[in-house]
Amino acid sequence: MTKILVVGSANMDLVVAADRAPAPGETVLGGAFASYPGGKGANQAVAAARAGGTVAMLGRVGADPFGEALRAGLRDAGVDVSGLASIDAPSGVALIVTTSEGGNSIVVALGANARLDASAITAADFAEAAYVLAQLETPLDGVIRAAEIARARGATFILDPAPAQPLPAHLLELVDWLTPNETEVRSLLGIDGPFDPFAAAVALQALGPRGVIIKLGGQGAVLLEPGGEPRLIPPFPVEAIDTTAAGDAFNGAFTVALSEGADPTRAAEFASAAAALAVTRRGAQPSMATRDEIDRFLKLHQRGG
Numbered sequence: 001m002t003k004i005l006v007v008g009s010a011n012m013d014l015v016v017a018a019d020r021a022p023a024p025g026e027t028v029l030g031g032a033f034a035s036y037p038g039g040k041g042a043n044q045a046v047a048a049a050r051a052g053g054t055v056a057m058l059g060r061v062g063a064d065p066f067g068e069a070l071r072a073g074l075r076d077a078g079v080d081v082s083g084l085a086s087i088d089a090p091s092g093v094a095l096i097v098t099t100s101e102g103g104n105s106i107v108v109a110l111g112a113n114a115r116l117d118a119s120a121i122t123a124a125d126f127a128e129a130a131y132v133l134a135q136l137e138t139p140l141d142g143v144i145r146a147a148e149i150a151r152a153r154g155a156t157f158i159l160d161p162a163p164a165q166p167l168p169a170h171l172l173e174l175v176d177w178l179t180p181n182e183t184e185v186r187s188l189l190g191i192d193g194p195f196d197p198f199a200a201a202v203a204l205q206a207l208g209p210r211g212v213i214i215k216l217g218g219q220g221a222v223l224l225e226p227g228g229e230p231r232l233i234p235p236f237p238v239e240a241i242d243t244t245a246a247g248d249a250f251n252g253a254f255t256v257a258l259s260e261g262a263d264p265t266r267a268a269e270f271a272s273a274a275a276a277l278a279v280t281r282r283g284a285q286p287s288m289a290t291r292d293e294i295d296r297f298l299k300l301h302q303r304g305g
Contacts, residue, residue, distance in 0.1 A: 002259040004048050005129035005155075006252075007058045007121070007146040008041020009113040009137035010074070010084065011092035012066040013244070013284050021097045021105040030097070037073035038094055038284035039113070040135040040162060043245045047252025048133070049078040051274055052291040053259060056080035058125050058146075059138070060112040062091035067112070073285055083125055087112050092137070102240035102279065108163070113138050118145040126153055131259050133251060135160045140171075147174035156258065159209075160251050161188065173208035177258075179251055180204070181215045197222040201230040213254070213268060215247050221272060225264050233268045236276035236301060245284035250275040253294065273297045 016030040037046075041059055049055040057079050061067035063086045070091060074081050092111040098104045118141040126132065132150040134143050134157070143159070150157040151174050158177040161167060164187035172178070180188065185200045188207070201212045201224040212224040213233075220235040253274035257267035273294050281287035289297070 002054070002130040003128045004053045004055045004131045004133060004255055004259055005058060005126060006041050006045040006048065006055060007116070007132060007134045007138070007143070008044065009039035009092055009110070009116075009135065010037070010042035010057070010059050010061050010070045011039035011094045011108060011111075011113070011137075012036075012070060013038035013094045013096055015096045015098060015244070015283070017098050019100050021099060021103075034283065036283035036286055037070050038245065039070070039092055040137050040160065040248055042070060042074055043248035043284045043288070044133055044135070044160070044252040044255075045074060045079045046077040046285045047249045047274060047278075047288045048256050050288045050290045051253040051256040051270075051294060053252070053256035056083055056129070058083040058116070058121070060085055060087050060089075060115045060120070062089050062112045063087065064091055066091035066093070077285070077288075087115055089115060096244060098242050098244065098282075102243050104242070104244045106244075108137060110137065117142045121145045121149070123149050123153070126150065126155065129153070129155050131156045131158065131255050133158045133160070133255050135162055136165055137163065140165070144168070144171050144174075147171055150174070158251065158255055160247065162247065164188070169208060175209040177211045177213065177254075178204060178209035179213045179215060179247075179254070181217070181247055185214055198230040211264065215250055215275075217243065217246070221250070221268055223264060223268050233265070233272055236272060236297070238276045238280050240279040242282045242287065243279050245287060246275045246279045248284065249278035249288055252288070270294065270298070273301070
């Protein structure tokens with residue numbers, strides 16, 4: 001199978017459940033606490049591996065207990081971690097509050113992830129990669145370098161522009177698939193008022209990416225293929241208990257489906273199923289569905305009409 005290279009972050013997620021997120025200056029009493037391996041890059045690598053992909057991870061962790069746990073979690077999921085270097089810096093950490101409605105608020109301390117800059121990324125890392133998946137929890141110059149190498153080698157480059165930040169035109173023009181959520185679309189396009197995801201997809205594509213998917217959570221996703229018109233990928237109705245990493249589940253599964261030759265619509269439907277399963281479970285990487293689970297979910301959905 002075609003190899004997928006994930007270039008990105010690995011964090012330890014420290015999660016507290018609460019009725020609601022605190023307002024500025026406010027303390028609220030939380031409930032259960034748990035720690036899970038996370039980070040958008042590592043989450044997407046695990047999602048892709050469990051969905052059936054052959055996956056390698058390029059990243060940085062600390063030479064500390066969190067780093068050891070992050071490496072073990074990826075390895076156990078079937079991810080090649082030979083490109084996940086341990087360095088003399090603390091591992092990345094995410095502080096997460098999950099609410100009773102299934103939402104979340106997140107603050108990330110980059111730690112070792114901040115060292116995955118352009119100088120740390122070489123063409124040799126991409127030797128077997130036909131699909132490259134990146135996010136924005138590592139230095140932007142490293143993401144740009146990854147995109148440049150992917151383009152030079154003819155690999156498909158998929159960018160999840162999260163967390164939201166301004167992006168240079170040069171990077172956007174190197175993107176084959178841009179996969180933001182509404183918050184990230186608003187940031188990229190400077191939208192303050194009403195949000196039309198169909199118009200937004202067209203506007204994003206005009207910035208350079210060949211394909212666009214806008215992830216809308218419980219409202220589904222809007223898909224815009226190269227040369228096509230935007231269309232809705234309907235959501236799968238599930239009861240969400242934790243939306244942490246749902247977008248990562250989508251991206252990992254979408255990349256796997258593309259790597260197996262699925263057309264973008266089928267790939268987005270496969271990804272939507274993976275994301276729907278993820279929100280019914282707690283934690284980031286622990287919520288990622290296996291290939292059998294995704295396939296069964298899709299069959300049940302089809303039987304239900």
